[in-house]
Each structure stands twice: as C-alpha cells, then as structure tokens.
Amino acid sequence: xxxxxxxxxxxxxxxxxxxxxxxxxxxxxxxxxxxxxxxxxxxxxxxxxxxxxxxxxxxxxxxxxxxxxxxxxxx
Numbered sequence: 001x002x003x004x005x006x007x008x009x010x011x012x013x014x015x016x017x018x019x020x021x022x023x024x025x026x027x028x029x030x031x032x033x034x035x036x037x038x039x040x041x042x043x044x045x046x047x048x049x050x051x052x053x054x055x056x057x058x059x060x061x062x063x064x065x066x067x068x069x070x071x072x073x074x075x
C-alpha cells in the first residue's frame with residue numbers, strides 16, 4: 001500500500017524527490033503519513049480536498065478485504 005501512495009503522490013507533484021511515505025503499523029490500524037514539499041502541498045490536497053479524498057478512497061478500496069483499516073495522513 002505504501003508503494004501505491006508513493007506512486008500516486010509522485011505523479012501529482014513537481015518535486016518528486018521530496019515525497020516520502022512513512023508507515024506505522026498498529027494493532028488495530030495502519031497509518032500512512034505522506035510528506036511532500038511545502039510548495040506541492042496544494043497539488044496533493046486539491047481544491048476543497050478533492051484529490052486527498054480521492055487518494056484516501058483508492059487506498060480504502062485497495063484494502064477493502066483486509067481486516068485492519070489503512071488511514072492516509074498528509075503531513
């Protein structure tokens with residue numbers, strides 16, 4: 001899942017080297033923290049958060065069969 005978020009984020013931003021995804025696996029859920037350059041933050045979030053919502057929807061659909069939910073946080 002980490003690779004999927006990384007690929008999508010790198011496709012959206014100009015500074016691809018600044019994109020980083022940290023994964024924290026807990027007992028009840030997995031959290032993916034997406035870090036991008038400050039000037040690319042708007043491209044990842046989108047107008048009214050539409051791109052961020054779409055990114056979270058893709059991750060949720062990809063992990064629908066898993067027992068633990070996966071959350072995406074944009075830092």
